[in-house]
Amino acid sequence: MASALATRGEKVLVFDLDEPIPTDHAVDFVRGDVRQEGDLAKLHLDRDDVVYHLAARQLRGPVPYRNRDEWFADVNVSGTRRVLEAMSAGSTHRIVFFSTDMTYGKPDHVPVHPTDRQRPLGPYGRSKVEAERLLVQARREFGLHASIFRPRLIAGSGRLGVLTKLFRLIRAGLPIPLIGAGKNRYQLVAVEDCVAAALAAVDAHCPLGPFNLGSDDPPIVKDLLGELIRRAGSKSILLPIPALVLQPALWLLDRAGMTLLYPEQFTVANIDYVLSTESVTECLGWKPLKNDTDIIFEAYTEFLRS
Numbered sequence: 001m002a003s004a005l006a007t008r009g010e011k012v013l014v015f016d017l018d019e020p021i022p023t024d025h026a027v028d029f030v031r032g033d034v035r036q037e038g039d040l041a042k043l044h045l046d047r048d049d050v051v052y053h054l055a056a057r058q059l060r061g062p063v064p065y066r067n068r069d070e071w072f073a074d075v076n077v078s079g080t081r082r083v084l085e086a087m088s089a090g091s092t093h094r095i096v097f098f099s100t101d102m103t104y105g106k107p108d109h110v111p112v113h114p115t116d117r118q119r120p121l122g123p124y125g126r127s128k129v130e131a132e133r134l135l136v137q138a139r140r141e142f143g144l145h146a147s148i149f150r151p152r153l154i155a156g157s158g159r160l161g162v163l164t165k166l167f168r169l170i171r172a173g174l175p176i177p178l179i180g181a182g183k184n185r186y187q188l189v190a191v192e193d194c195v196a197a198a199l200a201a202v203d204a205h206c207p208l209g210p211f212n213l214g215s216d217d218p219p220i221v222k223d224l225l226g227e228l229i230r231r232a233g234s235k236s237i238l239l240p241i242p243a244l245v246l247q248p249a250l251w252l253l254d255r256a257g258m259t260l261l262y263p264e265q266f267t268v269a270n271i272d273y274v275l276s277t278e279s280v281t282e283c284l285g286w287k288p289l290k291n292d293t294d295i296i297f298e299a300y301t302e303f304l305r306s
Contacts, residue, residue: 001054002020003025004195006025012028013027013029014028014030015043016029018031019031034079035079037085040082043086047092049092049094050092050206052096053095055075055083056128057071057074057075057124058161059265060162065255065257072126073126077127077131080131081134093144094145094202095144095206096149097146098194098198100124102121102125102128103129103150105121106119107273110274111276112273112274112275113212113279114211121267122262122263132210136208146208147198147202148208148210148211149197150211151189152187152214152215153186154190155295156191157298157299158302160299160302160303163296163299164303170234171234173234173235175237176239177239178221178222178225178239178241178270179241179246179266180240180241180243181222182238183222184221184271185218185272185274186273187214187273187275188214189213189215189288189295190288190295192290193213193215196289197213197286200285201284207283207284209279209280211277211280211283213277214274214277214288215288215290215295216291219293222238224292226238227293228293228296231297232297243270246266247270250263
């Protein structure tokens with residue numbers, strides 16, 4: 001995101017806990033925590049600024065088993081509230097916010113539209129629903145222009161996430177367990193396509209949306225992973241396991257503190273899950289440029305370099 005903005009000639013300031021990886025583009029950096037009012041004050045936000053709010057606790061790393069709702073809300077809700085307070089104080093009225101497809105929960109039809117009911121399955125999705133509500137409230141209270149994006153699984157350079165576990169198996173040539181038969185579609189979206197959507201939203205003065213982001217015509221999981229294995233030159237094979245067997249086992253592992261996948265991830269891993277992107281195309285003229293097969297292979301290539 002920072003590189004794309006710098007390429008456009010924007011003055012870019014990254015606000016984060018960790019300093020960003022150096023790139024060919026000059027960007028400023030302020031170390032800070034979105035939960036801390038004093039840290040946000042260092043940004044000196046004013047009316048001409050645009051905030052790209054990408055900070056979140058996610059389903060990766062050391063997620064505690066107990067009190068997960070409070071743990072996610074501490075950053076995803078309270079942090080968002082602090083960002084909005086800083087924006088209000090600086091008369092800053094434009095923000096792009098990345099939420100998640102997990103706010104929908106388990107879909108009962110596909111494709112899933114932005115107007116469909118939000119029924120999150122766990123604490124991460126619930127925290128993002130509440131953050132979205134804060135943005136809508138700020139729109140009413142001080143005229144905030146906020147574009148809300150709900151992306152499907154983001155993958156690409158710098159964004160491997162849950163795919164890292166899959167990639168380790170492929171690199172080692174080990175069997176790949178599938179939750180179910182792999183005949184469902186599990187949509188991806190490229191990092192670059194997410195950046196393009198954010199830029200298009202700002203060019204359109206940050207319409208609310210919300211907007212789904214995802215690839216066009218995703219293949220079924222079995223074909224997607226089979227092609228990845230072939231391109232990678234791996235000896236891995238796909239090992240379908242009935243969801244009625246594997247999902248309870250994953251649930252027990254999570255309860256025992258030996259999490260392989262989180263319930264919000266494995267509960268939907270065997271169902272058809274595709275987001276409709278019609279509204280973002282109509283409103284912002286956005287179309288994904290990358291397909292799932294290329295996205296996941298490029299992510300695997302990035303994994304091998306890391």
